[in-house]
Amino acid sequence: MGVQWSSLQEGFNKVPGASEGACSLFLLVKTIPANGERPELRYVVAIDSTPYMGTLDAFTRTLLIITALGVVIVALLGYIVSRIGLRPVGALSKQARQLAPGDHGQRLNTQALPDELQQLASSFNGVLERQEVAWRQLESFNADVAHELRTPLTNLIGQTQLGLSRRRSQDELEELLGSNLEELERMTSIVNDMLFMSHAHAGEHASQLTQVSLREETLKTAEYVEPSFAEKQLSLDVQGDVTADIDRRLFHRSLANLLENSARHSPSNSTVTVRLSEKGHQAWVEVLNLGEPIAPEHLHRLFERFYRVDTSRARSDTHHGLGLSIVRAVAIMHRGDVFARSEGGINTFGLTFAIQADKAAGNAQSGTEPGPGLTDRIVRGASA
Secondary structure, rough: OOHHHHHHOOEEEEOOOOOOOOOOOOEEEEOOEEOOOEOOOOEEEEEEOOOHHHHHHEEEEHHHHHHHHHHHHHHHHHHHHHHHHHHHHHHHHHHOOOOOOOOOOOOOOOOOHHHHHHHOOOOOOOOHHHHHHHHHHHHHHHHHHHHHHHHHHHHHHHHHHHOOOOOOOOHHHHHHHHHHHHHHHHHHHHHHHHHHHHHHHOOOOOOOOEEEEEHHHHHHHHHHHHHHHHOOOEEEEEOOOOOOOOOHHHHHHHHHHHHHHHHHHHOOOEEEEEEEEEEEOEEEEOOOOOOEOHHHHHHOOOOOOOOOOOOOOOOOOOOOOOOHHHHHHHHHHHHEEHHHHHHEEEEEEEEEOOOOOOHHHHHHHHHOOOOOEEEEEEEOOOOO
């Protein structure tokens, strides 16, 4: 076999066949050291490994073929399974692509979807629903703005055309310009109010906060609305007190709107009550007045922009339907909310302000809870 016996190492050796078809050997070489007169002995045990090597080669080839086929089969099965599994996702994507841009009432069909996609589709439908609500509100808002601005613009155009139809005296021109100025101021008021509310709904918060007594600020605000109260012989009753951090200018604006709203809808010679209280870490400002009952379907919408319960009433007056919306904007800017109730012939409108924990604790310790001893009653219109 041409084996170089001297080159064999101690231990196990593998000797392949010298040519194709030649036998292969497994050799075990062991050396016995010399002992006395006996010289060193070296013995070699050889086993013909040709059958084993042939079997090993055949097994290796078979294993490689099976592995290759297995990879192909697994890849093919994975592709088929993934296609079947992703079929609902494809159908969901197709539904989403087919949603018409102008139809905001469309929803994804979730009936045939597996449980894994039900939650995703429901969440997407929730987004579509919120988008529809926002779109409807935007459409209504645009229509209301156009309606509110159309009246003063029409008046301006008509009055200007009338003024230009013939020569006018100086007094007539001054009267015309004064009337036009009133319409322009009304338009400016509408635009400014809309800008103010957009800042509030964009996440802007009141920054010029001052710790004040809400009762004192309420009494100051009452002076602004005195003409409206005097016109209908109304009286104002202020109950309770709360110390809170507020923007005084915004508080006066919101409370004045609530008082003006109560004055418009209260019967003559009645009392409007302002109740100041603290609940939890919030200051509550409630304005109560006698009036016609308000249907529940209207209560939750009264603070929407341009919303009116009496839709038949002309909108050309000085009240353009943004007063209560401004109240809501002020409440949002103070991290609060608004509310409205109509019970037993008494209508209540109000707002809440967030109070910091240390301020709330100070109020509780100072004992400024509403009580019968902390009441101011102001009678309006005594001289009218």
